[in-house]
Amino acid sequence: MTSISEDSDKEKVRSVSVDLNNDASLVIDIPDALCERDKVKFTIHIKTTLSSFQKSEFSVPRQHEDFIWLHDTIVETEEYAGLIIPPAPPKPDFEGPREKMHKLGEGESSMTKEEYAKMKQELEAEYLAVFKKTVQVHEVFLQRLSSHPMFRKDRNFQIFLEYDQDLTVRRKNAKEMFGGFFKNMVKSADEVLISGVKEVDEFFEQEKIFLLDYSSKIKDATAKAEKMTRSHKNVADDYNHISGAMNSIAADNNTAFKNVCVFFLIVCVLQKLEDRVASDQELKLTELLRYYTRDIQAAKDLLYRRARALADYENSNKTLDKARLKGKDIAQAEENQKQCLRKFDKLSESGKKELTSFKARRVVAFRKNLIEMTELEIKHAKVRRLKCCVYHDMFTQQCSGSHGKPGNMREF
């Protein structure tokens, strides 16, 4: 069982979405989480001034599946068809650390005690990193809802936050009611429909072109960033092995070579530091890209729903024309057509607002992330440079100052 508290990390953690907790009327965060085998239990902490809630400050435990239920009910709510629905947090994935733990257990006999301890430390750090990531992503999901004027009033959202018992029973009922078939409808062939629609509105035409292209590019960038991060991990593992090997060599040898080994170790450590920092930053960038891949998908879903509404409207026109020709059910057809048009207009209006604020949000998040990443890189590089200088001087002085024939080191 692992638990974390994030007091000091609150600022760092919220990197993918900014300014979501500015409105004091409803403040949500996840200060703690417990990991029990496969299940993660999040502790949601709510502070609110809204009268719709019974208490002004309270906490409630929730599982990942509860978040998914909440997301699904929101998706299936007709009223929100014109809004970008915050993407569901992905399932906590401890596969990486678990695999590593397995490998560690198997390779224990072939490693030195120090190597083993180091790898174990690394493993714990990795576990913690995955843990933090999943907490962050669940937290951001709730904060997107709480900061949106429409979602924050959602009945199910309130239930999620307030219901003081296990949501499992409610979840089961919901599943039986909807069967999740609407979700399937949304997921399939959305791109075909979106691109097939004849767009009259210039704004939506541009958005469509942009989103379709950007979506594939960001998916690709995310995948490449993940590969790069994995390579960094491999390299870090290698440095562990090398350090272990150097340790055993240095232990056995005479002083002169021992000193050399110590510096070799230092070199390894410095190099590993550089890699660790680089991979941390890339992780940040990767997380950002991953999040926006999902968000772009949510925006595309909105376009899809609008496209469907447009298709429905066009169908209703055809039906009306047919009815007029036949002279039957004209009133009904007219009413239907009016409704479709209303729906389409509503979707277009709110869709425009949502997509515009989406772009602003995306730009701000990228900016913040890129600046933070760059500043950290610079800071760490400066520290490493100083360390390298110190070690270099120590080493060259040691080389020239000892061992009988300093003249041998005249090149250095």
Next chain:
Amino acid sequence: MRSTGSYAHQRCVACAQNISNQKLVQGILDSIPSPEAACLSAEDISPSSNGPRDDDPDDLFAEATEEVSLDSPERQPILSDGPSPAITPVTPVMISPRVDVFDRSPDQDEDEEENRDTFDIQISVSDPEKVGDGMNAYMVYKVTTKTSLSIFSRDEVCVKRRFSDFLGLYSKLASKYMHMGYIVPPAPEKSIVGMTKVKVGKEDLSSVEFVEKRRSALERYLLRTVKHPALLKDPDVLQFLESSELPRAVSTQALSGAGILRMVNKAADAVNKMTIKMNESDAWFEEKQQQFENLDVQLRKLHASVESLVCHRKELSVNTASFAKSAAMLGNSEDHTALSRALSQLAEVEEKIDQLHQDQSYADFYLISELLGDYVRLITAVKGVFDQRMKAWAKWQDAQVMLQRKREAEAKLQYANKPDKLQQATDEIREWEGKVQQGERDFEQISKNIRREVGRFEKDRVKDFRVVIIKYLESLVHTQQQLIKYWEAFLPEAKAIA
């Protein structure tokens, strides 16, 4: 190139500016110790002093060594990734202008002069050329020797040699000197896979790398060989370096008669080693032998880890370049102008960083890997020399046993009263007495030689690794400088996103 002046010394600049192996080896070369073995019977090294074991009392690093001692708990901070308290004892004095190395005592100056006069030789292996076609093709390398030594007929000689010539040279030197206890530097290994690719004519990156690795290894091999004072004067070495035509060394082929004979001998040696139980009276030899056994295992392990690192680094480089391209595409797709520009710039930074790593840090670990490979082979040669001593001891013991038998035979004959056979027996006894004396002398000589050789080997080992590590530290500093430059140039772009 560097902003802090504390370590901007001429020698460092010379060392770091040129990353090629040639300069590296020349660095080693120019710091050769005085040739203590100008004559073969060199100074007698007593068991208590084995080369650089005695620390200079003024060892500046002595204190710091305690801080970074491998058994102390203070080591942990260094190996973790936070600020390392163990380093803080370093006072600013160390960072300020380094002690001027020219402030030396007169004796040291003398050694300096001796160095320069008696060991001035530069060897380079270059210009690999493919000769012939198909499976009979081979690479020819140009070997250039520049020297002022008198044993050479000219100041500068250029010859063309192929790989089997190098192997032939090693083979001759090993047969001449190994049994005397000299550590003969081994030639690079054959590689059937590598060579086949080259023969077949594949001009791809891996065969270019292979040829370059081999060229560099051959150069290091020659330099190590001439660094050995006895080998430098050997006529075979001189012939190799100077004569334009060299008899083809056919016996180096793997499947030749000589090759098979070599394999058989190796097997026989291995069996012998198992059966010889030497009474080691000398603690030094016992200790050293154990040390080299351990070092053999440890170096192989280290070498394997470093090779794995070099491989993963290449992978990382590929993935970074791939990400950079993807980020550039994303930048193109982004419709917000400032963000688009920033993403493109990010892509460029990542590409530059990748190139930086390829040129500097990665290249140096590659050098470390090659050096480790050399040492794995050298340790095998060292172990071989210890085995030779065991053989010499066995020969001496066998001679003693034989002498004893002859004496017993003579005693028997005296009882049997056969005067003619008695004379023969007495002669044989004298013969074997001589052999015993020779055996003892040989054993003592080889023991002496080995002590000296091991001392030299250990000094060289320290030097070789120091060179590589210093170079690495310097290039690390340079890398950090460049990284800072790139990211500082990118920062305003990121801030300009509005």
